[in-house]
Amino acid sequence: MGKLVLLRHGESVWNAEGLFTGWVDVDLSPTGEAEARKGGELLAAAGIRPKAVHTSVLKRAIRTANIALDAADLHWLPVERSWRLNERHYGALQGKDKAQTREEYGEEQFMVWRRSYDTPPPPIADGDPYSQHGDPRYADLPPELMPRTECLADVVDRMLPYWYDAIVPELAAGGTVLVAAHGNSLRALVKHLDGVSDEAIAGLNIPTGIPLVYELNDDFTPRKAGGEYLDPEAAKDAIEAVKNQGSK
Numbered sequence: 001m002g003k004l005v006l007l008r009h010g011e012s013v014w015n016a017e018g019l020f021t022g023w024v025d026v027d028l029s030p031t032g033e034a035e036a037r038k039g040g041e042l043l044a045a046a047g048i049r050p051k052a053v054h055t056s057v058l059k060r061a062i063r064t065a066n067i068a069l070d071a072a073d074l075h076w077l078p079v080e081r082s083w084r085l086n087e088r089h090y091g092a093l094q095g096k097d098k099a100q101t102r103e104e105y106g107e108e109q110f111m112v113w114r115r116s117y118d119t120p121p122p123p124i125a126d127g128d129p130y131s132q133h134g135d136p137r138y139a140d141l142p143p144e145l146m147p148r149t150e151c152l153a154d155v156v157d158r159m160l161p162y163w164y165d166a167i168v169p170e171l172a173a174g175g176t177v178l179v180a181a182h183g184n185s186l187r188a189l190v191k192h193l194d195g196v197s198d199e200a201i202a203g204l205n206i207p208t209g210i211p212l213v214y215e216l217n218d219d220f221t222p223r224k225a226g227g228e229y230l231d232p233e234a235a236k237d238a239i240e241a242v243k244n245q246g247s248k
């Protein structure tokens with residue numbers, strides 16, 4: 001059984017500005033580029049050599065994978081991309097300031113929108129400047145699958161077919177697989193792998209740019225719950241920072 005390596009993209013320009021991002025195709029910040037490079041160096045130092053790479057169709061994950069593979073001298077790996085690994089669609093909150101939203105709606109509502117399992121933010125209007133309506137990269141997506149908002153449960157539902165159809169067969173064949181994606185699509189995958197409850201998943205945050213490695217049993221359950229970050233000390237601080245976004 002191969003290893004599974006999860007890599008959240010490095011800090012994006014909107015992470016740095018404290019804005020809800022979701023499906024808006026925001027680039028990495030210079031810090032995010034450095035984090036992606038560090039992520040690749042950590043992979044190389046640990047002797048982890050993926051056989052295949054999967055990313056979302058958003059450039060912050062695509063560029064993170066490119067930069068990490070560059071740092072690990074693994075440019076040649078086959079890469080597959082899917083909208084099913086995209087960040088959670090943040091609905092009408094896309095482009096909004098997190099701290100301002102928290103102030104306007106209160107801590108409880110803010111956290112329900114950010115971390116509750118089954119309450120999505122209000123849907124985004126098709127004419128909203130931050131809507132993905134009409135974006136050519138989703139042209140082949142059946143209209144009923146195109147989200148206008150998502151809760152984490154929706155992400156689990158749309159991510160799992162890709163996990164089973166594209167990633168599991170590669171792991172079953174014995175290859176190590178790198179998945180470069182997003183805070184909430186990776187939370188959905190971790191929830192599935194570790195069997196985290198709908199309540200407990202609210203407290204789980206994933207840091208940017210630090211590879212999280214899962215060794216898996218034959219039934220694809222983790223050998224060690226929660227996997228292992230390649231830089232556990234840096235992960236601790238970075239997890240706290242994600243948790244507190246919008247509060248400071």
Ligand SMILES: O=C(O)[C@@H](CO)OP(=O)(O)O
Nearest residue numbers: 019020021022087114183
């Ligand atoms: O804005 C977003 O799309 C996500 C990830 O950056 O933020 P949050 O951690 O608040 O879910």
